[in-house]
Amino acid sequence: MAVGKAVGVHGADTIQQCLNKGQLDELQIDLAAVLLGSGIRLFDQLANTPFRLVNPTVISGIVVTHLRYPVLIRNPV
Template sequence: MAKMLYSATMSLDGFIAGAGGDMSWLTEHLGPNPLVDELIGDIGALLVGNRTFRGDDPHKGRPGEGKPFGGGWDGPQFVLTHHAPDTPIPGVTFVGDVHTAVKAAKDAAGDKYVNVLGAETARQCLEAGLLDEILVLIAPVLLGDGVRLFDHPGGTKVKLERLSLSGVPTATNLWFRVVG
């Protein structure tokens, strides 16, 4: 059965996107990472937030622009949104609620991961008790403003258990299991 994994590259000060959703900061941190290379083969489907799906692309101007993981992954994508486009997009299903989106993505992923992309979508999955693991690649940079990895106004405590710690020059990889 598929597991739900939230993965993101984050600045040391906790942002996965810069001010206004800017992702250009990430481009210089997209270097080789064996953990990510291996993970891509274990992803069966993507669950993507609308802001992430329609947002800035760190691969802008590169051959993989507009494709998941810069073209390194291909498969079914499920976008969580209340505003589906009028024109269908091949390989992309637009879903209006988190439970339906997670079920569809898990069914499509089989025994592989559903990779959650987008802070708001990950927060919704976490609050609904649907998120199994979190992989954070910490980039050696401070952004000072932007979209946080996890934001819950008023605060909340989510217990995590570290599964692994590794690193490459462009990032420190931290993999966690969601405990509760």
């Protein structure tokens, strides 16, 4: 555990694992209009997760929108 420290987690598979275990406080998504064609979808494997995303902070930029969602844990695993 990284109590009191900021830790960044990258990659859809790793983020899914952390969300499924209730280990993220915040989810930051940088959204850009780019079609990559393949990869792992960020929210595909989250059917029975113990969280919900609420009240995002939205920061608009040039060709990118930054979204920061607090993650509320319903029933930590």
